[in-house]
Amino acid sequence: MSIRLVIADDQALVRGALAALLGLEPDIEVVAELGDGTGVAAAVVEHSADVAMLDVEMPGLDGISAAAAVRRAAPSCSVLMVTTFGRPGYLKRAMLAGASGFVVKDTPARQLAEAVRKVHQGLRVVDPALAAESLTAGDSPLTDREAEVLKAASDGGTVANIAKAAMLSEGTVRNYLSAAMAKTGGRTRAEAVRIAQDNGWLL
Amino acid sequence: MSIRLVIADDQALVRGALAALLGLEPDIEVVAELGDGTGVAAAVVEHSADVAMLDVEMPGLDGISAAAAVRRAAPSCSVLMVTTFGRPGYLKRAMLAGASGFVVKDTPARQLAEAVRKVHQGLRVVDPALAAESLTAGDSPLTDREAEVLKAASDGGTVANIAKAAMLSEGTVRNYLSAAMAKTGGRTRAEAVRIAQDNGWLL
DNA sequence: CACCGGTCATGACATTTGTCATCCCGCATT
DNA sequence: AATGCGGGATGACAAATGTCATGACCGGTG
Structure with missing residues (x-):
């Protein structure tokens, strides 16, 4: 069969x-x-x-x-x-x-x-x-919100836009992005996005 | 045949x-x-x-x-x-x-x-x-150098890195990026990169 | 020739990011 | 109850980025 x-x-x-x-x-x-x-x-x-x-x-x-x-x-x-x-x-x-x-x-x-x-x-x-x-x-080092914010940042919006989209304060968004950059090893937000995408940490 | x-x-x-x-x-x-x-x-x-x-x-x-x-x-x-x-x-x-x-x-x-x-x-x-x-x-509004610099920026490097890669001064790189952002309508460099890529203006 | 557009550069400036310390809250582990 | 961790926030500060004016050089075009 x-x-x-x-x-x-x-x-x-x-x-x-x-x-x-x-x-x-x-x-x-x-x-x-x-x-x-x-x-x-x-x-x-x-x-x-x-x-x-x-x-x-x-x-x-x-x-x-x-x-x-x-x-x-x-x-x-x-x-x-x-x-x-x-x-x-x-x-x-x-x-x-x-x-x-x-x-x-x-x-x-x-x-x-x-x-x-x-x-x-x-x-x-x-x-x-x-x-x-x-x-x-290894596993994704990013927490759920970090990944979420990073994903929201992946199409190149400003912090203000990301904050609005994620219903967060701008400062918090910057904190998450900062954490994500530290964990991914990227020097800029864009680089962090690329690294996370290459590793399949976003979606 | x-x-x-x-x-x-x-x-x-x-x-x-x-x-x-x-x-x-x-x-x-x-x-x-x-x-x-x-x-x-x-x-x-x-x-x-x-x-x-x-x-x-x-x-x-x-x-x-x-x-x-x-x-x-x-x-x-x-x-x-x-x-x-x-x-x-x-x-x-x-x-x-x-x-x-x-x-x-x-x-x-x-x-x-x-x-x-x-x-x-x-x-x-x-x-x-x-x-x-x-x-x-329509056509790409970007000049050759603008596209080149934007492409160099596409993997998320800093202005300093792009300048080194393109053999340009940092200020010039910023000028080109600024022009590219104006022409693509993007508010940030990352957004300009995305727009240009979606339209096939890079490569 | 004069003009324009593209290329390259400086410098100054306002804004945006990125970093850090420091909070509060809730929740799970111990 | 104490501890630790993640989520969420504020404020301040330094660094990077975006904007603008300005100027020089060069090659084509009217």
Whole structure:
């Protein structure tokens, strides 16, 4: 019996190519393709899928949240995360959300079908390079509010704007940004944002 | 006789899927796959390719420069740009560099092969939505140095660092950043960076 | 030639950031 | 009850940033 697969990726080209490629495998059947994360859990249930392949970066519901939703709605369905950027923080968060596998889009295409089969068998699949990086990188040092403020700062607004958006006093915002800069090692707010993003500490 | 195609994209997964997908077409033959832009022109010449499909964002040589290199080395080879982000500025720059087509990765997979055929016939293929956006967005208002300094600022360094990197005085850097902020409409340097990037004015 | 725009630079200035010390509160651990 | 930690806030101060006027040089263009 073939593996029933749901694919979610916001880039139609990638999604289509992936579906075509994996659909060629005799033991894999692509039962649904989604362009965002919102409908994934429902689609998994509707088609009684065995494996869900999710991109981390998606409009609507992000891949991590979507993974959690899938696990809640259909515990028998394994989740394989596929991502463009090898952000160490994503790996850990995806695992905590119940994902069984995590591969970057740099993976040779042939290994993909194999990864799908492995997670379906209940095995865990993790990109080795990324796993190593994840260990050295460690957890996010940021508290929830620090991450929140830093994320609010990520599109370049002023302290006043961030304060308004986060319902905080300007001084408090500066304190959080200062703390975030100290913890990330960045010298400016913008640098801190970049570092945190590269490590997958925001979202 | 089949169309000889060279594919360059930094994501192995995408590249492989694209190659597999297009290779299935009876009239298309994928003769080379590259992971960066540096070897594209050489590969085109070596395999006497008819069409080169290039990603804009690539390590090493970016897609725009690679397109120009291909046109120089092999004027008979058409270039089709494929990009993740629909940055209006990219479109214009790609066209100026000699590209015949420009599609985003949101394009339905089936239209891709058709796009390859069209550029091979000498036709131009442009994503309609992007073309419209490109018209309203207009050209980059930034001068070369302004863009250069803004780009140097894009990873969050201080004025002092940017000045050192660009071999300019700190005051000059501040002037350029100020001008860039005025032209982009951003209130802070970080916002100006974001706006310029979204419009494809950097690179 | 005179003019303009882009490049590079100074200096002065107002504003915004970043840093720090110091509070208060609530909550969990001990 | 005491301690520690995170959230939230204030105020003061130093450093960085953004703004503006001004001037010089150069290359193209009317």
